[in-house]
Amino acid sequence: MAAEKWVHTVTAQTPTNIAVIKYWGKRDEVRILPVNDSISVTLDPDHLCTVTTVAVSPAFDRDRMWLNGKEISLSGSRYQNCLREIRSRGGDVEDKEKGVKIEKKDWERLNLHIASHNNFPTAAGLASSAAGFACLVFSLAKLMNVEEDLSQLSAIARQGSGSACRSLFGGFVKWKMGSKEDGSDSVAVQLADEKHWDDLVIIIAVVSSRQKETSSTSGMRESVETSLLLQHRAKEVVPKRIVQMEEAIKNQDFASFTQLSCTDSNQFHAVCLDTSPPIFYMNDTSHRIISLVEKWNRSEGTPQVAYTFDAGPNAVLIARNRKVAVQLLQGLLYYFPPKSDTDMKSYVVGDNSILKEAGLEGAKSVENLQPPPEMKDKIGSQDQKGEVSYFICTRPGRGPVVLPDQTQALLDPVTGLPK
Numbered sequence: 001m002a003a004e005k006w007v008h009t010v011t012a013q014t015p016t017n018i019a020v021i022k023y024w025g026k027r028d029e030v031r032i033l034p035v036n037d038s039i040s041v042t043l044d045p046d047h048l049c050t051v052t053t054v055a056v057s058p059a060f061d062r063d064r065m066w067l068n069g070k071e072i073s074l075s076g077s078r079y080q081n082c083l084r085e086i087r088s089r090g091g092d093v094e095d096k097e098k099g100v101k102i103e104k105k106d107w108e109r110l111n112l113h114i115a116s117h118n119n120f121p122t123a124a125g126l127a128s129s130a131a132g133f134a135c136l137v138f139s140l141a142k143l144m145n146v147e148e149d150l151s152q153l154s155a156i157a158r159q160g161s162g163s164a165c166r167s168l169f170g171g172f173v174k175w176k177m178g179s180k181e182d183g184s185d186s187v188a189v190q191l192a193d194e195k196h197w198d199d200l201v202i203i204i205a206v207v208s209s210r211q212k213e214t215s216s217t218s219g220m221r222e223s224v225e226t227s228l229l230l231q232h233r234a235k236e237v238v239p240k241r242i243v244q245m246e247e248a249i250k251n252q253d254f255a256s257f258t259q260l261s262c263t264d265s266n267q268f269h270a271v272c273l274d275t276s277p278p279i280f281y282m283n284d285t286s287h288r289i290i291s292l293v294e295k296w297n298r299s300e301g302t303p304q305v306a307y308t309f310d311a312g313p314n315a316v317l318i319a320r321n322r323k324v325a326v327q328l329l330q331g332l333l334y335y336f337p338p339k340s341d342t343d344m345k346s347y348v349v350g351d352n353s354i355l356k357e358a359g360l361e362g363a364k365s366v367e368n369l370q371p372p373p374e375m376k377d378k379i380g381s382q383d384q385k386g387e388v389s390y391f392i393c394t395r396p397g398r399g400p401v402v403l404p405d406q407t408q409a410l411l412d413p414v415t416g417l418p419k
Ligand SMILES: Nc1ncnc2c1ncn2[C@@H]1O[C@H](COP(=O)(O)OP(=O)(O)OP(=O)(O)O)[C@@H](O)[C@H]1O
Pocket: 050, 067, 116, 117, 118, 121, 122, 123, 124, 125, 126, 127, 128, 129, 130, 131, 132, 133, 136, 215, 216, 310, 311, 312
C-alpha cells in the first residue's frame, strides 16, 4: 500500500553532565534507583553532545539501532526497558501531508530505527551513556507525542543509565533519589538554568589511559556490597551536602561550591578504595592535577578552581570566571604541554577561542610559558608531555532540543536507514 510507505522521523540533541555531588550505589539494580541524591552541571552541547534520529515506519520489520555508524544490538535490558516504557506512553500522531496516521495503540506493534552519534569519544569516561540514553528517550518522546514532562521522562532515561536522568535539563540539576519502590519519584529536577551562573568556565583534561577496568555499573555494585564508607556517605554525608550545594548554586557561592565539589569527588574515590577489591579510577596524572589546583587555591586565599573526577582519570576543572580559566589553561599547558608535532587547536578543543586570550595559539608559545608563581620549583615542566591527550574547554549549557533541520538527521527520510 502506497500510504503505508511513509517514514516519520525526529532528530534531537542532548548534552552530557558532570556530577558535583556524586551518584555512586544503587538500592535497586533493575530500576536503577540510587542510594543518595546527586547534583550535576550540564555541559554545553555545542562542545559535547549526542545527536539521535529516531524513525518509525510500517515498512520496518524490527527495531534497529546504529551507534556512531555501526549497528548495535538493542537486546540489552537497559535499551529494552527504555523502549517499553516510552512505547507505553506514546500518543496519537498525524501528518496528513505525508499520510502519517498513528494511534496510541499502534506504538506496541510499530518498529523503530534509531541512529545516534556522540561528538566525543564513547566509553572514554566522558559520560556518553548519560547523553546517549537521555537523547534516546527525549527523541522518542517527541516522535511518539508523549505528553509527560521532562522530569517524568527523566525517570525513563534513568533506566538506561542512572546519570542520564540529569541530562534532560540544562544548567544545574538534582536527581532526587525518591522513596517509592516503583521508582516513579526518582526523577531529575532543574535547580537553575544555564544562564543563572554563566561566569563559570569548565576545562576537562582528558587524561591518557587504557580502557578502564571497572565500569561504573559493576564498580558501584561492588561498593554497595563491601564498603562501609559508602553506607555512611549515603546516610550521613550526602544529605547535608545536597542542601549546602543547592544553597551554593542559588547564591553563586564559588567558595562553598568548590569545597563541596572537591570533597565529594575525593570521598567518592575514597569509597572506591574502601571497596573490596579496591577500585582505582584516578591515576598519577589525576593526582598531580589535584595538587596543582589545591596549591593554587591555597595561595590565592580564596578558591579559584573546583575539580571533580568521575569513574576514570579525566579531570573536570571548573574555573570561577574566564580570567581564572585563562590562567588555569596556561598553568595546565605549562605542566602538560602537547607533544612537539601537535597542533594547538587539536590539543585544546571545544571553545578554543580561549587559546587566543591565553596567547597560546602557536606551539612555540607553550614553550615560553612560565611556571605559575606558587608552583615554582615544585614540578618541572615538560616532564608530563603526553600525559594529557587533550583539553576540552566548555561551560554550563542548555538541555535537550529538537533539531528541525533535516540536514542534521542521521537517518534518510525516505528509507529510514543511516545516511
Ligand atoms: N549515543 C548513544 N545512544 C545510546 N546509547 C549510548 C550512546 N552512547 C553510549 N551509549 C551507551 O553507553 C555505553 C557506554 O557507557 P559507559 O558507561 O561504558 O561509558 P561512558 O558513559 O562514555 O563513560 P563513563 O560512564 O565512565 O562516563 C555504550 O556501550 C552504549 O551502550
